[in-house]
Amino acid sequence: MSSHQLRKPCVGCGSDYGRIVTRNGQDCVYCEGCNRYQYNAPKTETGREVRSVQTTHTAIKPNQRVRILLRANGRCELCGRKGEEAGLHVGHLVSVKAGTAGGMSDDEINSDENLSAMCAECNLGLGQEPVPLRLAIRLVMERRRINPC
Secondary structure, rough: OOEEOOOOOOOOOOOEEEEEEEOOOEEEEEEOOOOOEEEEEOHHHOOOOOOOOHHHHHHHOHHHHHHHHOOOOOOOOOOOOEEHHOOOEEEEEEOOOHHHOOOOHHHHHHOOHEEEOOOHHHHHHHOOOOOHHHHHHHHHHHHHOOOOO
């Protein structure tokens, strides 16, 4: 692992260099000399690709999309609309915007548990808002009824 130039010398030992440890998607900088936590570094500083709504959406692979749509049995999991006219999308229960703001990783945002088959009207109508809690609870209970653990 290469050294990372600290913004200012470590208050513990005075070292100018640190190491980057990624935890839950966040780049944390620790002093190389005394292993003391320094700060969370933005990806622009560490050289990693910056996460955006677009990169999070494109991280959903085709086989996962198919799995989510099959789980829903061809219907919108929010309103129940079925068939071709529903124009099913794969949407997020906790939106990408809310998940990112809440510190969720891309893996958590794009987990099967957070993805749902939604008709175009429900998905686009939600926009950047998360699904209301009462609907999310109903959906989870329905999934457990159909596919008990």
